[in-house]
Amino acid sequence: xxxxxxxxxxxxxxxxxxxxxxxxxxxxxxxxxxxxxxxxxxxxxxxxxxxxxxxxxxxxxxxxxxxxxxxxxxxxxxxxxxxxxxxxxxxxxxxxxxxxxxxxxxxxxxxxxxxxxxxxxxxxxxx
Numbered sequence: 556x557x558x559x560x561x562x563x564x565x566x567x568x569x570x571x572x573x574x575x576x577x578x579x580x581x582x583x584x585x586x587x588x589x590x591x592x593x594x595x596x597x598x599x600x601x602x603x604x605x606x607x608x609x610x611x612x613x614x615x616x617x618x619x620x621x622x623x624x625x626x627x628x629x630x631x632x633x634x635x636x637x638x639x640x641x642x643x644x645x646x647x648x649x650x651x652x653x654x655x656x657x658x659x660x661x662x663x664x665x666x667x668x669x670x671x672x673x674x675x676x677x678x679x680x681x682x
Contacts, residue, residue, distance in 0.1 A: 564605040564621040568611035568665070568672045571595065572606055577671040582639045614673020622677035628656060628664045631678050635668070643667040643675075 568574035575595060578584045586595035586607075592651045594608040605621055625631040632642060632655055642655030645667070650657050662682030667675055 561602055563603060565621060566605060566607045566620055566670075566672070566674050567610045567615075568607050569609075569611060569613040570672070571607065571609045573671045581635065581640050595671070616674070619667060619675045619677045621674070622665075623677050624679050624681060626680070628678055628680040631648070632656060632666050635678075640668050 557574075571593060575586065578586075578595075578597065584597050587598055587604075588594070588596050592609075594606055596604065596606050598604040604632075636642065643652070643666075644654045645656060645657065652666070656664055656669075658664050659682075663680060664682075665677055665679045667677045670676055
């Protein structure tokens, strides 16, 4: 039933105005519903998108909540760093970042960063 349906993420924001500024100024995204005050709907490639909504529960998840697939991960990381985005450094068994980018045994790469609300976001390049 659901395997052929589009899917979208839902992200919490403690301060929707601050989050709107981050997604616009750092990631270059504008909400589809620009006049909304308590939720923002963003559209991305391939008909995908995500909802950002006001809640005091923002930043409590300790896992990646949304990710974008990019063609050039080092280039995307450099572009976002130039806009002030700070990438996370991890050193776990089976996952270690170098200059913010982790490689997997299959050749895929990924990088993670936080938005202003504490949500963990990622950039991914598939091998």
